[in-house]
Amino acid sequence: MTFSLLHATDFADRLLYKVIPPLKAGMIVLADRYAFTAFARDATRGVDRQWVRELYSFAVRPDLSLYFRVPIDVSVDRLLARRIKLKFYEAGMDLGWSTNPVESFRQFQGKVLDEYDQIVQEFGMEVIDARCSITQQQRLVRAVIAQHLQVSRVEITDDEPV
Amino acid sequence: MTSPSDTPSEGANGSGQAGRYYGRGIPYLPIGDYPGKLIAIEGTDGVGRSTQIQLLREWLEVKGYGVVETGWTRSPLMQPTIEIAKSSNTLNKLTFVLLYATDFADRLEKEIIPALRAGFVVLSDRYIFTALARAGVRGVDRLWLRNLYGFAIAPHMMFYLNIDVKTLIGRVLESRGMDFWESGMDLKHGDDIYDSFRAYQNRLLKEYSSMADEFHFRVVDARRSVDRIQDELRKNVAAFLEPPEKPAEPILPR
Numbered sequence: 001m002t003f004s005l006l007h008a009t010d011f012a013d014r015l016l017y018k019v020i021p022p023l024k025a026g027m028i029v030l031a032d033r034y035a036f037t038a039f040a041r042d043a044t045r046g047v048d049r050q051w052v053r054e055l056y057s058f059a060v061r062p063d064l065s066l067y068f069r070v071p072i073d074v075s076v077d078r079l080l081a082r083r084i085k086l087k088f089y090e091a092g093m094d095l096g097w098s099t100n101p102v103e104s105f106r107q108f109q110g111k112v113l114d115e116y117d118q119i120v121q122e123f124g125m126e127v128i129d130a131r132c133s134i135t136q137q138q139r140l141v142r143a144v145i146a147q148h149l150q151v152s153r154v155e156i157t158d159d160e161p162v
Numbered sequence: 163m164t165s166p167s168d169t170p171s172e173g174a175n176g177s178g179q180a181g182r183y184y185g186r187g188i189p190y191l192p193i194g195d196y197p198g199k200l201i202a203i204e205g206t207d208g209v210g211r212s213t214q215i216q217l218l219r220e221w222l223e224v225k226g227y228g229v230v231e232t233g234w235t236r237s238p239l240m241q242p243t244i245e246i247a248k249s250s251n252t253l254n255k256l257t258f259v260l261l262y263a264t265d266f267a268d269r270l271e272k273e274i275i276p277a278l279r280a281g282f283v284v285l286s287d288r289y290i291f292t293a294l295a296r297a298g299v300r301g302v303d304r305l306w307l308r309n310l311y312g313f314a315i316a317p318h319m320m321f322y323l324n325i326d327v328k329t330l331i332g333r334v335l336e337s338r339g340m341d342f343w344e345s346g347m348d349l350k351h352g353d354d355i356y357d358s359f360r361a362y363q364n365r366l367l368k369e370y371s372s373m374a375d376e377f378h379f380r381v382v383d384a385r386r387s388v389d390r391i392q393d394e395l396r397k398n399v400a401a402f403l404e405p406p407e408k409p410a411e412p413i414l415p416r
Binding site for chain 2: 001002005006008009015016047050051054107
C-alpha cells in the first residue's frame with residue numbers, strides 16, 4: 001500500500017507541475033509510463049485493482065496511449081545484456097517469491113505483463129510489437145501518432161526554425 | 163482515471179463494521195476477528211486529544227490492558243518526508259492528501275493491524291476523519307477521499323472532541339500559539355493569522371460535525387475541564403471493554 005501511495009503522490013506532483021501546464025499551453029506531452037504502470041504493478045503486488053483505478057481518477061485521460069508489448073524472455077535478455085544488476089523493486093524482490101533476482105524478476109514481471117494485457121483491453125491502448133527493431137517500432141509509433149493528430153485536428157505550431 | 167465500466171465503489175462510510183475494512187481493504191492482508199480493539203479520538207488542532215489519550219492510556223494500563231498508541235504523521239517511513247514537504251512550497255492539495263494517506267497506510271500495516279491481532283487496545287490520536295476534514299476544506303472531491311480511505315479499518319469506538327472556535331482560540335493561545343498549517347495559511351485567506359485561524363477552524367469544525375452524523379461519532383463536549391472529559395471517556399470505554407456480566411444462568415437440576 002505504501003509503495004502504491006508513494007508512487008501516486010509522485011504522480012500527482014508531476015501531473016500538476018509537469019503535465020497540466022503544458023497541456024493548457026497547447027503542447028504535446030509525452031509521458032514515459034503513466035497510471036497504467038501503477039495499475040499493473042500494484043495489482044501484481046496484491047493491491048485491489050478497482051481501488052488503484054479510483055485512486056488515479058484525478059489523472060488526465062491520455063489522448064493516446066501506446067503499449068510496447070514484449071515477451072518476458074525478450075525483456076530479461078535485453079536487461080541482462082545491458083546491465084547485470086536488476087533493481088530490487090523492479091524484480092519484485094520485496095514479495096519474496098525467489099531469492100534469485102533474475103528468477104524473481106521473471107516471475108514478477110511475467111505477472112505484470114499479464115495485468116497489462118487486461119489493461120490494454122480495458123483502456124483501449126494501442127499495442128506496439130516491441131520485439132521489432134527500434135527503427136520499425138519508431139515508424140509504427142510515428143504512423144499511429146500522425147494519424148491521431150490529424151484526426152483530432154490538433155493545432156500544430158512550429159516555432160522552430162527549419 | 164477509471165475504466166468506462168465502473169460500478170459505484172465502496173469507500174469509507176458510516177455502515178462500516180467495527181474492526182473490519184470499510185471498503186475493499188488490502189487484499190494481501192485479510193483481517194479476521196482479532197482480539198484487539200481500535201479506539202479513535204478525533205478532534206481539531208489544540209482541542210486536547212493528546213492529553214486525554216495519555217490519561218486514558220495510563221488508566222487502561224493500570225487495569226491490565228496492553229495499549230498501543232498511534233498518531234497522525236508518526237510513521238517512521240513518512241514523518242521525515244512530510245516534514246520536508248511541509249517546509250517547502252511545493253505541496254498541493256493532492257500531494258498533501260496522498261502523503262498523509264501513505265503515512266496512514268504504513269501505520270495501519272505495521273502498527274495497527276499487528277497490535278489488533280495481538281490483542282492490544284489501540285488508541286489512535288486522530289484517524290482518517292482528520293484527513294477527510296482537512297482535504298474536504300481544501301476542496302478535494304469527497305467521494306474520491308472516501309474511496310481512497312476504503313482500506314482503513316472501522317474503529318470499535320470513535321470519540322469526537324467537540325469544541326467551538328471561541329473556546330478553541332483561547333486554549334490554543336494559552337498553550338503554544340497558532341501555527342501556519344493549523345491556521346490554514348496555505349489557503350491564503352489573508353496575512354492575518356488570527357483571522358485565518360478562525361475562518362479555517364470554523365470550516366474544519368463544520369466538516370467534522372457533518373461527519374459526526376455520517377460516521378456515528380460519540381460526540382464529547384470538549385469545552386469542559388480535562389477531568390470531566392476524561393471521566394466521560396473512561397465510562398464509555400469501560401462499558402465497551404467490560405460489559406456488565408449477565409446474571410448467571412440458574413443451573414437446572416438434571
